[in-house]
Structures are given as C-alpha cells and as structure tokens.
Amino acid sequence: MKGLENYSFTCLERFLRYVRIHTQSDPHSLSNPSTARQKDLGKVLVEELQQMGIDDAGLDEFGYVYATVPATTVKEVPVICFCSHMDTSPDCSGADVKPIVHTNYQGQDLVLPDDPAEVIRKSEHPDLAAQIGNDIITASGTTLLGADNKAGIAEIMDAANFLMSHPEIKHGKIRILFTPDEEIGRGVEKVDLVKLGAQYAYTVDGETAGSIENETFSADSAILKIQGVSAHPGFAKGKMQSAIKIASEIVANLPKDRMSPESTTAKEGFIHPVGITGSVEEATIEFILRDFDEEELINQKRLLLAIADEVLEGYPNSQYRLEIKEQYRNMKSVLDKHPNIIRVAQLAIERAGLAPKLQSIRGGTDGSRLSFMGLPCPNIFAGEHAFHGKQEWVSVQDMQKAVQTIVNLAIIWEEQS
Known part of the structure; x- marks a missing residue:
C-alpha cells in the first residue's frame, strides 16, 4: 500500500527490546496484575507511544496500557481496537531471554546455542517450509522467546508508529489495549470497556501468517x-x-x-x-x-x-x-452476529499479499472474553509459532505482514464507512 513500500519497519527492533523484559505471569498470585514486572514493559510501551505523539497513552493501576491513534477522517467510522497481551506463559521460563536472529533461513535445523539439545527441526515445525529466505527469531535454548505475545505488541506499536507519521492516510479513531495476565486466563478481568470506547476489536495473537481465528475452545x-x-x-x-x-x-x-x-x-x-x-x-x-x-x-x-x-x-x-x-467461552457465537468484522480482516490480509485462512484456536485469547463482554473481537495472526516452550520462533517477514494487515484494517474500516 501507499507509504508502506518505502517504510522502514520498526517491529524487529521493538520486539528484540520487549522480549528482554521479564513479564511472566503467576497463576497463584491474587494481585492485579499477577506480577508487578508486567508493568515494566507497560511503562516502556507508554513512553514509546508518547514519543510517537500519542499523548493520552497511559498505564493504569491494574497493568493495562490504553492509547489512542487519533482519527484522520471526517467520516463517522467505528472505533477499532487492537489488543495484545504483555505477559508470557508460566509454562516455561521467561527470564533473561536472549533472542537470536537467524538471517536468510535456508531450511536447516536451528540448534539453540545455550542448550544444543534444543533443536528446531524443519521436520517437526512444518511452517518453517514457508520461511525459506526469511529471518527467523528464536531464543537461545534455556527460555521461551516471548513471541506470544510480544510479536503482537511490536506489530501494533509499529502500525501505530506508521499511522502517526502518515497523517495523510485516512482512518478512524484507533484504540490500543495491552493487557496483563492473558496466559493465566485473567487478561481482561480489570479492563475498562467504557474507557476503551471501542465498537470492535482484533487481538493480534495468532500463529501462521494470513490466519484469522473466529472460534476458540x-x-x-x-x-x-x-x-x-x-x-x-x-x-x-x-x-x-x-x-x-x-x-x-x-x-x-x-x-x-x-x-x-x-x-x-x-x-x-x-x-x-x-x-x-x-x-x-x-x-x-x-x-x-x-x-x-x-x-x-x-x-x-x-x-x-x-x-x-x-x-x-x-x-x-x-x-x-x-x-x-x-x-471463557467460544467466541464464534458472538462473532457470527457481526460478519463484517471477519470480512474486513480477510480483505486486509489479501491487501497485504497473503491468502486469508479462517480457522479455530485450540485455546483462548483475550478476544474470547472481550466478545462476551460486548466487544466483538476475533484474533488475527502475529506470526508466533511453538509458543510456551523453548523452541518458540517467529519470522521478521511475517511480523511485517502483520503490521501491514493492521494498517490495512484501519484503512478499510474508513473506506467502508
């Protein structure tokens, strides 16, 4: 699309910063957020959003980040929210993550240096077949990577950066929401939907590039x-x-x-x-x-x-x-009442040069709960793979496609209003 062809994506640099911040949630904690360290990332995100010119970016007492990309159109456009979670899974250590970028991947097995017994094999990770020539990010072998869901955060941040630096691109009001504790099922327990003020939302927390998930467990x-x-x-x-x-x-x-x-x-x-x-x-x-x-x-x-x-x-x-x-409950029963949310996502993915694929999640997202709270919210891809374990990976190029998709979503909602 116009503007993005010459844009220097920032999602890689952001992602490498974010995964180094320890944000693991704790299912046994009764506090909100369950771990104070999640706010460490929240503070960084607020500062970066404010540096973009998003003056209302803020972190609340419960660890939620709210921010607004102002509308650039006079049309009445539904307020759209993009959401990702800041915590990483308690299933695998998220402390002292050392991300590694494997450039120009050529189909080889990826041996993780801090534990050579951890090998990401193409035979065990079939989605690697589509990554030839791309740049693959992994952890070093002793921790998870944190692409679930810091890839989504980096992509939303990059899309916000692009839209703030290109006010000539027409779009409605965009709300940003970063949540704590999604991995322990409490990601939206303290969210303020009145404050958020969105009509529809998309979580950016999916796997394969091009995927849209409208159904969960x-x-x-x-x-x-x-x-x-x-x-x-x-x-x-x-x-x-x-x-x-x-x-x-x-x-x-x-x-x-x-x-x-x-x-x-x-x-x-x-x-x-x-x-x-x-x-x-x-x-x-x-x-x-x-x-x-x-x-x-x-x-x-x-x-x-x-x-x-x-x-x-x-x-x-x-x-x-x-x-x-x-x-949480299967969000499909809610999303089926709002079919245009999925249609717009499919078109946005097509404009990013990908084939949209509608599928189910053998799990849940913040979107599951948000949908039943009155904010219909499917899930779109962030590019993360093999999450919750030491062999987690994501490709830089898939992250860039996610940025394009987010920008396209903002544009298409304005076009169709």
Missing part, C-alpha cells in the same frame, strides 16, 4: 479436593486412606486414547490435569476442561465425577468435592 477450570484419612504409618493398617493415592488413582483412570491433550486434535476436547498437591490427609488436583461445544464441558464434568465416585468406592471413609469455574 470453551473453557472451565476444575479443582477436585480429596479428604483422606491420616494415621501413623506404623499403625495404619485398616485406618489410613491416603489422599495422595486417591488422587493418583483418579488421574490414572482418565481416558488415555481420547479426551487428553496428547490424544486429541482439531475440534476434539480434553480433560487435562495441570497440578497435584497434597498430603496423606488432603490432596488437590487441578484440571482444565476444554471443548468447542459447551455441552461437552458438562459431559467432561460428569466423567470426572464418575471416575472420582468409582475410585472413592474403595475408600469408604474418604470424600471429595469438585469445584468448576467458568474461564
């Missing part, structure tokens, strides 16, 4: 608390009923060839134990329940209850309690 958390019977182990015969052993039996009785993350794909849901803690007297199993069909979550709960009941039959003096908490 529906998700619940489940906590199963077991009360056993403790006794001195030297005199425990006929008395002790170990809560640890009960918990172990329940987990062992979960389906192995279905309804587990390691045995499902596409639209198949799962029950996933994510933690066990306890003692002989008390034990707790934490689960996440996932399915695209909300009714199947009810069936998963029934299965958990049936397994627990069967196991507890062998421990008549013990008992359990199952607590279910809703996390």
Whole structure:
C-alpha cells in the first residue's frame, strides 16, 4: 500500500527490546496484575507511544496500557481496537531471554546455542517450509522467546508508529489495549470497556501468517479436593486412606486414547490435569476442561465425577468435592452476529499479499472474553509459532505482514464507512 513500500519497519527492533523484559505471569498470585514486572514493559510501551505523539497513552493501576491513534477522517467510522497481551506463559521460563536472529533461513535445523539439545527441526515445525529466505527469531535454548505475545505488541506499536507519521492516510479513531495476565486466563478481568470506547476489536495473537481465528475452545477450570484419612504409618493398617493415592488413582483412570491433550486434535476436547498437591490427609488436583461445544464441558464434568465416585468406592471413609469455574467461552457465537468484522480482516490480509485462512484456536485469547463482554473481537495472526516452550520462533517477514494487515484494517474500516 501507499507509504508502506518505502517504510522502514520498526517491529524487529521493538520486539528484540520487549522480549528482554521479564513479564511472566503467576497463576497463584491474587494481585492485579499477577506480577508487578508486567508493568515494566507497560511503562516502556507508554513512553514509546508518547514519543510517537500519542499523548493520552497511559498505564493504569491494574497493568493495562490504553492509547489512542487519533482519527484522520471526517467520516463517522467505528472505533477499532487492537489488543495484545504483555505477559508470557508460566509454562516455561521467561527470564533473561536472549533472542537470536537467524538471517536468510535456508531450511536447516536451528540448534539453540545455550542448550544444543534444543533443536528446531524443519521436520517437526512444518511452517518453517514457508520461511525459506526469511529471518527467523528464536531464543537461545534455556527460555521461551516471548513471541506470544510480544510479536503482537511490536506489530501494533509499529502500525501505530506508521499511522502517526502518515497523517495523510485516512482512518478512524484507533484504540490500543495491552493487557496483563492473558496466559493465566485473567487478561481482561480489570479492563475498562467504557474507557476503551471501542465498537470492535482484533487481538493480534495468532500463529501462521494470513490466519484469522473466529472460534476458540470453551473453557472451565476444575479443582477436585480429596479428604483422606491420616494415621501413623506404623499403625495404619485398616485406618489410613491416603489422599495422595486417591488422587493418583483418579488421574490414572482418565481416558488415555481420547479426551487428553496428547490424544486429541482439531475440534476434539480434553480433560487435562495441570497440578497435584497434597498430603496423606488432603490432596488437590487441578484440571482444565476444554471443548468447542459447551455441552461437552458438562459431559467432561460428569466423567470426572464418575471416575472420582468409582475410585472413592474403595475408600469408604474418604470424600471429595469438585469445584468448576467458568474461564471463557467460544467466541464464534458472538462473532457470527457481526460478519463484517471477519470480512474486513480477510480483505486486509489479501491487501497485504497473503491468502486469508479462517480457522479455530485450540485455546483462548483475550478476544474470547472481550466478545462476551460486548466487544466483538476475533484474533488475527502475529506470526508466533511453538509458543510456551523453548523452541518458540517467529519470522521478521511475517511480523511485517502483520503490521501491514493492521494498517490495512484501519484503512478499510474508513473506506467502508
């Protein structure tokens, strides 16, 4: 598009800065944000936004960054928000990230130098086949990279920089939102939608270049608390009923060839134990329940209850309690009522020279919650791959395509108003 052909993209430099800032969230923290370090990145982003001339950029007490790219048109255009999250996953260390840029990738396996046992193999990462000649960014082998979702942040920041430096390009009011704690399911708990003032939004947190995601899992958390019977182990015969052993039996009785993350794909849901803690007297199993069909979550709960009941039959003096908490729901039911949001995204991706691909997420985004809070919000690609692990990677060229797509979205909404 006009202006971008000679534009010096800044997303790479921004991304390399952002991933060095430790922003890992903590699911066990009760504070907002869950870790104060997420605000370290927030402060950097606010300063950079203000340097662009975005005077209202600010960081609130809960760790949210809000900012506005002012409209450059007299038309009445819907206010569009672009959103990404600042935290990285608790699943893998996000401290002391050392990003490496592998220029002019030619299909070779990428050995990560700080742990040569970590090898990003083309045979295991099929999306690398489309990256020949591109520049691949990885971590060094001991941490995740943080492309999920600092790639999205860098892309939104670069698009904002472009629009602020090209006021001749017509677009409506653009709102920017950077959230904490998305990785622990609390990314929009404290968001102020009145303050945000957007009609539609796009999270920039997807994988393959060209992808649009309009469907997510529906998700619940489940906590199963077991009360056993403790006794001195030297005199425990006929008395002790170990809560640890009960918990172990329940987990062992979960389906192995279905309804587990390691045995499902596409639209198949799962029950996933994510933690066990306890003692002989008390034990707790934490689960996440996932399915695209909300009714199947009810069936998963029934299965958990049936397994627990069967196991507890062998421990008549013990008992359990199952607590279910809703996390997020499949956003497709909301987005189907606003089809133009997807149509505009498809056109924006086409204008960036890519083939749009509509697909589902085997997970969730801030957009899941935002959609049900009254802000319809699909997810578009950021280019991140193999997230939540040491083999995470992203290509510079895919990031630049995401910047183009964001700019195109701003332009097309104005054109169609």
